[in-house]
Amino acid sequence: xxxxxxxxxxxxxxxxxxxxxxVTVRLKKGSIHALLGENGAGKSTLMSxxxxxxxxxxxTIRINGKEVVITDPNVATELGIGMVHQHFKLVECFxxxxxxxxxxxxxxxxxxxxxTARRQIVDLSKKxxxxxxxxxxxxxxxxxxxxxxxxxxxxxxxxxxxxxxxPTAVLTPQEIEDxxxxxxxxxxEGKSILLITHKLKEIKEVAxxxxxxxxxxxxxxxxVKDTTEQQMADMMVGRNVNFNVEKGPAHPGxxxxxxxxxxxxNAKGILGIKDVSLQVRSGEILGIAGIDxxxxxxxxxxxxGLSKIESGSVKFGSHDVTHKSIKEHYExxxxxxxxxxxxxxxxxxxxxxENFIIHHYQRxxxxxxxxxxxxxxxxxxxxxxxxxxxxxxxxxxxLTRSMSGGNQQKAIIAREIDRSPxxxxxxxxxxxxxxxAIEYIHKRIVEERDNGKAILLVSFELDEILALSDRIAVxxxxxxxxxxxxxxxxxKELGLYMSGSKRKxxxxxx
Numbered sequence: 001x002x003x004x005x006x007x008x009x010x011x012x013x014x015x016x017x018x019x020x021x022x023v024t025v026r027l028k029k030g031s032i033h034a035l036l037g038e039n040g041a042g043k044s045t046l047m048s049x050x051x052x053x054x055x056x057x058x059x060t061i062r063i064n065g066k067e068v069v070i071t072d073p074n075v076a077t078e079l080g081i082g083m084v085h086q087h088f089k090l091v092e093c094f095x096x097x098x099x100x101x102x103x104x105x106x107x108x109x110x111x112x113x114x115x116t117a118r119r120q121i122v123d124l125s126k127k128x129x130x131x132x133x134x135x136x137x138x139x140x141x142x143x144x145x146x147x148x149x150x151x152x153x154x155x156x157x158x159x160x161x162x163x164x165x166x167p168t169a170v171l172t173p174q175e176i177e178d179x180x181x182x183x184x185x186x187x188x189e190g191k192s193i194l195l196i197t198h199k200l201k202e203i204k205e206v207a208x209x210x211x212x213x214x215x216x217x218x219x220x221x222x223x224v225k226d227t228t229e230q231q232m233a234d235m236m237v238g239r240n241v242n243f244n245v246e247k248g249p250a251h252p253g254x255x256x257x258x259x260x261x262x263x264x265x266n267a268k269g270i271l272g273i274k275d276v277s278l279q280v281r282s283g284e285i286l287g288i289a290g291i292d293x294x295x296x297x298x299x300x301x302x303x304x305g306l307s308k309i310e311s312g313s314v315k316f317g318s319h320d321v322t323h324k325s326i327k328e329h330y331e332x333x334x335x336x337x338x339x340x341x342x343x344x345x346x347x348x349x350x351x352x353x354e355n356f357i358i359h360h361y362q363r364x365x366x367x368x369x370x371x372x373x374x375x376x377x378x379x380x381x382x383x384x385x386x387x388x389x390x391x392x393x394x395x396x397x398x399l400t401r402s403m404s405g406g407n408q409q410k411a412i413i414a415r416e417i418d419r420s421p422x423x424x425x426x427x428x429x430x431x432x433x434x435x436x437a438i439e440y441i442h443k444r445i446v447e448e449r450d451n452g453k454a455i456l457l458v459s460f461e462l463d464e465i466l467a468l469s470d471r472i473a474v475x476x477x478x479x480x481x482x483x484x485x486x487x488x489x490x491x492k493e494l495g496l497y498m499s500g501s502k503r504k505x506x507x508x509x510x
Contacts, residue, residue, distance in 0.1 A: 036210050088150055163194045203224060253282035259278045280456050287458075
């Protein structure tokens, strides 16, 4: 059997934590090998070792049968290894072409030869079905397109071994289908792929083999064809995982969120939300379904105070917050789990405990007479870390930037749910989380509902919308095309509303 990559008995120690403990993974040439594990199981660390970002404490690496020492990413590139990171490494104000050639610029008469580079990129893009505009600025293209730029960066450097770190965490369902097609094209062209993920459906769809890590240890490798999603989930978490959301019927009470005829502009200054009205009552979950880019962001930004409302009104109970500051929204009883955890959820260069108290650091018990109380803050952080299983190398002192994406997500959810606000707005709450964590977060969201809180859920995962919501409002082109009871609809019907081919008169909230 020919292996493109053999990582044998790899151990990696960081101060106070063993991220990889005697792990062996072998990637067969011309195949897709998935690496599955919970948040913080050591998957990204292992792949960062292969890409030369870290050095192993013990163990050996072989590429195409030859033992190698990968001291940095330049060595990895020379060996034909490329990596698409979970958080992309692109220069926003550069074009696609400029990003791809960065560090490997072709020159002609002492000048950067953009023309030749552009031609090469267009050829590569066609060959692998990437359909990218070489002249577009990164700041103007979608996340899915940015990911394709990262893939082209690897191909431009002649990589044969491609590492994808959580590639679908930020993609819409349609973009995920496209990416799976792209991966298949890459394999047909003789590439070999290592895929870090915890989406079992995608592993079943695209991978040949799957190795499972749990808390840094190697659990086993399975042939994907012969293994069920349930078996892989149980291997990953170490117990039986329940895929179903357990919830009784809702008992809606008073209106907590009342949105009436709002109009909100998008980043381009055009109306992204047009005359939208909706209500969420205490003790119920209203799910917002829709294909990404149909006004979800503008709706949430309008309700949370991140964007100005052009006309219409937003009320939390008796508080009119239409033109109030974000701080006033929080004080009126709002909790918010944002879609972009780096931009709106966390201050990455703060310690984890500082992020936990960010909304109320100036109040008792965290402050007394304007002075912070370290013991109270530490105790609070420790409780949240234990309760929500937030894994970090150095406990509450960990720099938030150094945590895995999934654990950053858990930290935001812990902070917002623990405050138990009257209105909880959750956008993509389980993005980048493993099945064990998803099960727990879903349970906590349902508990908040049962405690009489109003919950507005925005998710692009239709099965999540159907499993959690009591009612579902569908957004298409900035308007609500339908409002349905979750128990009386299905993915197919929602799909018709989401594409705008079916509309229903929505009750007016005057």
